[in-house]
Amino acid sequence: MFVVVDWLGPSRRPEERTPLESVGDGPTANVVSDHDLTSADPEEKPFTAKADTTEKTFKYWKKRLTLFSMFDKGVLLDEESFYSVCPEVLASYMAKKCGNIKVAVDPFCGAGGNVIQLAKMFDKVIAMDIDPEKILLAKHNSIIYEVFNKIEFIVGDFFTMANQIKGDVIVTSPLWGGPDYNETPVIGPLQLSLDKILAVGKTVAPKILLHLPKNIDKFECLKMCNGIGAEVRKVENVFMDRYLNSTLLYVRSNNVSYKLLCIAYLINLILDIN
Numbered sequence: 419m420f421v422v423v424d425w426l427g428p429s430r431r432p433e434e435r436t437p438l439e440s441v442g443d444g445p446t447a448n449v450v451s452d453h454d455l456t457s458a459d460p461e462e463k464p465f466t467a468k469a470d471t472t473e474k475t476f477k478y479w480k481k482r483l484t485l486f487s488m489f490d491k492g493v494l495l496d497e498e499s500f501y502s503v504c505p506e507v508l509a510s511y512m513a514k515k516c517g518n519i520k521v522a523v524d525p526f527c528g529a530g531g532n533v534i535q536l537a538k539m540f541d542k543v544i545a546m547d548i549d550p551e552k553i554l555l556a557k558h559n560s561i562i563y564e565v566f567n568k569i570e571f572i573v574g575d576f577f578t579m580a581n582q583i584k585g586d587v588i589v590t591s592p593l594w595g596g597p598d599y600n601e602t603p604v605i606g607p608l609q610l611s612l613d614k615i616l617a618v619g620k621t622v623a624p625k626i627l628l629h630l631p632k633n634i635d636k637f638e639c640l641k642m643c644n645g646i647g648a649e650v651r652k653v654e655n656v657f658m659d660r661y662l663n664s665t666l667l668y669v670r671s672n673n674v675s676y677k678l679l680c681i682a683y684l685i686n687l688i689l690d691i692n
Contacts, residue, residue, distance in 0.1 A: 475500040484658075485531065486559065493559050496551065499529035504591045504629055508656060509535040512589055512627055512666065516540070519586035523623055525576035525615075526590050530556030532629075536589060537565035544583050546572040580618045588619045591629040599631050607639045617646050620671035628667040632656075639667060647672050 478485070478500040485503050486493040495503065504512070513535040516522060522536040527545035529552060537543045537560065547553050550573045560566040572579070592610050599605060607613065612628070619626050626648075630639075636653055643650045652668040 488562055491562050493562055494555055495529050496555065498596075499552070499555060501597050502591070502593065503529050503531040505658065506531065506535065508629070508658070508664070510538075512629065513539045515627065515666075515668075516587045516589060516625070519625075521585040521587075523583060523585035523588045524590045525580075525588065525619070525622075526592055527556050527571075528552050528591070530559040532589055532591060533569055534560055534563045534565055537568040538563070541568070543569045544572065544585060545569050546574055546576055546579070546583070548573070548575050577614065577618055580622050583622055585623040587625040587627065588623045589627045589629075590615075594631050600633070603633060604635045605631055605633050606635050607642045610634075612639065613642050613646055616643065616648050616669060620646075620648055620669075624671045626669040626671075628669070630665040630667055632662045632664050634665050634667075636665065643669055 475497055482489040482493075482500075484505050484507065485495070485500075487506050509532045512532065513522075516536075516539070520541045521544065522533075522540050522542075523544045523546070524533045524536065525546045527533050527547045530545065533543050533545040533556060543565075545553070545556055547556070553571050553573050556569075557566065557571055560569055572583070592612070592615055594605075594610065610630070612630075615628075616626060632655070639653070640650055649670045649672040650667065651670050652666075654666040654668075655662055656664045656666060
């Protein structure tokens, strides 16, 4: 389905994509239907969503089963989600790379692509999004995958509510700016607010895994992380359908003040015992 390789050189431009062995085309469909999405919570108002196949999203619709293998069982996406959700095979790979943890957090969960795969592996997942309609979609889709009971859904702004959540790892696909991101040769990390996401994120969890555009400036990411007390552990290029698809950035908190606080706490604990 896809290939992941360690990144060792400069960021490739779109026209310099390296084709790999073909893995075939995605599934095709010609007919779509509208669906009514009712909330899993009876106190919430029903929300109507369309499986929208406008010209903008048709190429994503053709590959809907790569986004969600159970799409035809009733998965629902709005137009934005068609081109922003993380493909299932990649979301599953990211979940498996998190290691032995209990609580995972996705602060920009969208329609639930990442949180569903995380919930299949871990005890608890916190799914947050500022858009209440995205949360309703994520709830609906998590029911189809039978992981609804393992996910805590929160409607809110991550940057103002981060102090209310804690986890072992953050796994997320920040907004890239829509399909037009591909028209820019190189995207700087500040354009995606990665400095802010990481600065706030490392107060929530010690490990962060970001799914980023293929044309993200990797050298600038390294410099940015060094400046905010975050350590880049690994950068991976993701190839799907023969071409470079996206980038995975693995970050660990390197907050010296936090480490010193922990040491001070242990020293005081030992002194109290003695």
